[in-house]
Amino acid sequence: MKNNLLIAQSGGPTSAINATLSGILKLASISDKVDNIYGAKNGIKGVLNEKLIELNELKKNINNLNKLSFTPGAALGSCRYKLKNINNSHNDYKKIIDVFTKYDISYFIYIGGNDSMDTVMKLNQYCKKNNINTIKIIGAPKTIDNDLKEIDHTPGFGSAAKYIATTFAELERDISVYESNSVTIVEVMGRNAGWLTAASALSRINGNNGPSLIYLCENVFDENKFIKDVKEKLKTKKSIIIAISEGLKTKDEKYLSFKNETNKISDVFGHVYVAGAGKYLEQLVEKEIGCKVRSIELNLMQRCSMHIASATDIKESSMIGMKAIQMALEGNTGQMASLKRVNDNDYKVEYTSVPIEKVANKERKVPREWITENYIKDDLLNYLFPLIQGEIDITYNKGIPSQFIF
Amino acid sequence: MKNNLLIAQSGGPTSAINATLSGILKLASISDKVDNIYGAKNGIKGVLNEKLIELNELKKNINNLNKLSFTPGAALGSCRYKLKNINNSHNDYKKIIDVFTKYDISYFIYIGGNDSMDTVMKLNQYCKKNNINTIKIIGAPKTIDNDLKEIDHTPGFGSAAKYIATTFAELERDISVYESNSVTIVEVMGRNAGWLTAASALSRINGNNGPSLIYLCENVFDENKFIKDVKEKLKTKKSIIIAISEGLKTKDEKYLSFKNETNKISDVFGHVYVAGAGKYLEQLVEKEIGCKVRSIELNLMQRCSMHIASATDIKESSMIGMKAIQMALEGNTGQMASLKRVNDNDYKVEYTSVPIEKVANKERKVPREWITENYIKDDLLNYLFPLIQGEIDITYNKGIPSQFIF
DSSP, rough: OOOOEEEEEEOBOOOOOHHHHHHHHHHHHHHTEEEEEEEEEEEEHHHHTEEEOOHHHHOOOOHHHHHTOOOOTTTOOOOOOOOOOOTTHHHHHHHHHHHHHHTTTEEEEESSSHHHHHHHHHHHHHHHTTTTSOOEEEEEEEEEEEOOSSSOOTTHHHHHHHHHHHHHHHHHHHHOOSSSSSEEEEEEEOOSHHHHHHHGGGOOOTTOOOOSSOOOOOOOOOOHHHHHHHHHHHHOOEEEEEETTTTTTOTTBBBBBGOOOOOBBTTTTTOOOOHHHHHHHHHHHHHHHEEEEEEEEEEHHHHHGGGGGGGHHHHHHHHHHHHHHHHHHOOOSSSSEEEEEEEEEEEEEEEEEEGGTTTTTTTOOGGGGBSSSBBHHHHHHHHHHHGGOOOOOOOTTTTTOOOOOO | OOOOEEEEEEESSSSSHHHHHHHHHHHHHTTTTTEEEEEEEEHHHHHHTEEEEEEEHHHHHHHHHHHTTTTTTTTOOOOOOOOOOOTTHHHHHHHHHHHHHHTTTTEEEEESSHHHHHHHHHHHHHHHHHHHOOEEEEEOOOOOTTEEEEEEEEHHHHHHHHHHHHHHHHHHHHHHHHOOOOEEEEEEEEEEOOOHHHHGGGOTTTOOOSEEEEEOTTOOOHHHHHHHHHHHHHHHHHEEEEEEEOBBBBBTTBBGGTTTOOOBBBOOOBBOOHHHHHHHHHHHHHTTSSSEEEEEEETTTTOGGGGBBBBHHHHHHHHHHHHHHHHTTTTTOSEEEEEEEETTTTOOOOOOOHHHHHHHTOOOOOGGGGOOSBBBHHHHHHHGGGOOOOBBOOOOTEEEEEOOOO
């Protein structure tokens, strides 16, 4: 019998998820314990539909592996598919285990966010319950949202944060050129956790001031207070930038964005698509203050702008992949690869692991003590700064970053 | 009497306008014909309000000059101020000439787009009419829109085009990860000229396909045809990207964006703020096709993303600045510094000049023969490619690009 490895990616794409895949492939290529390597197309759905592709050739090509680590998206494709509770439905599980058996899969690494860790947890529970112990199932974390528990910060977050910090610094130069009063509202991703919005404050160097006001979704949003804050800031500064989380909610627990959006799409995990808060606030400022106002949505660019990725993030994402496969090779299952910050002053991390139950379906928000109602504190800045350090050595072809595409 | 130089910047900020300023300062620093250098704050308004700052220190500091060329925005500030016809009002002109006289200004360089060239033209006409020949007035072109006449391409355009090409390549990786049908509509700046929208097609390398459909504002936009095009493309490709100009108009000459926007702000030149076409088309696709659809506005990022600027553009922008001051030093007035492409195959340019009347208030659109109704032809791609080549050697401080700020 062979000992084969299966890898899949799931959830929203990031700049770093392919670096994790690349890390897994690099370590697998030097281990005697791995025979063939497969990738499932579109996450767990690729396993269910038996859409596997061979990755044996890729693992040997170091040039392509490097190019892969610098390619945004999710090279194996992604999905948002939720496995039912193991007590309710056995069909999916049976099908998955059949495919694992057919392809001699001994190791399954699932790269994704907290929804994907739910899949890892349930698969592991199913195996345990049915005494299947030939397959080691490990989660490799990724999410730009930085909202996973039991990890200092998530792979993918640092690159998104570096894009956001850089973009706010550049926007500040742009909006500062005119003499008249102006308000620029920048909407940043984050439904329930404001980590990315907080990263806007990292632009506060090189002579820039950073956003004048920062509203995280951890706080209840009050429109009257907001208008008061904006008026106050405009007294001392002609052009101000405001950072807001897309997931801002008013005290009745309603998303601000729903006030001007009619379409409320939700995915299979029940998450709703909440963009639009910036546009709503733009109209509010126009009505209540009447100065020049613009709203900007950083949109998908914040999760795919590989060309301004954080070298720290890409390196760690690759290491997290290595840690995940290493754990599987050492006989562990039902775990997520993780990282701990071991030194605050001279930033250093250590790669660890946690039982998957401690992560799946849980969310980590920005701690209360690190924020005020319309800004963030220095402790949070100190936490964030190391994560955006370093620039990746990208290769350009005809003026555009090279990518690896299957 | 001294021979002093006055520089001002005007119009929308770009990634390249400070490189032009830097080029002027570099050449001025080595000329015996220039005594003091002043910058007017916020364009011609700074002259009218006698808000001048000394730039003598800056010109000597080569480190700061380099940092300045890599800083987006407009270091001297900008304005959108239109001088009245010289026959209608003498107040502004008298005030400007008084300030020039008071500060011994022999050379005035105005960096800007076609509206700014209007200022250069009128000032020159006023001087001519009143026999003022002690002041040499020269325009230095910049605009991300690439819509100036009598120049192969405008400083600032190449960097915006590189940002757009890179962003489309990254977005394509991002939206390709899911299995379901999806339409992503990306709105690019350009009211009357679709040059920037066309640059999206530059992403068609490295294995990417580039946008499936490209709608420039040079064509009349037909909603029914658009929906037909989209349905057709979705038959052969699950996820498609569409590039559109913000200035799309229907056959009744109305901006598409006005169909869903109530606020129609216009500036002093009578230009209206037209963003919103993408949002309108998003809703149209949702209604008529019903698949997953998202619209993205590249917004201010396309004109200030210095971190992905084109080295070719930044170098040429600096050279255009040098050409402008050189022309003034050689006794010319009422001219715009320009550039000509002298070799198509092995891209080379030559720095030239044109009478300002040939440029002011004129617009250059994308030639008909280079486009189809929903795409662009290879000739246009060949014209565009050289302009995005090369990456600038930016310095990062604490993970964020260094900027020069007064």
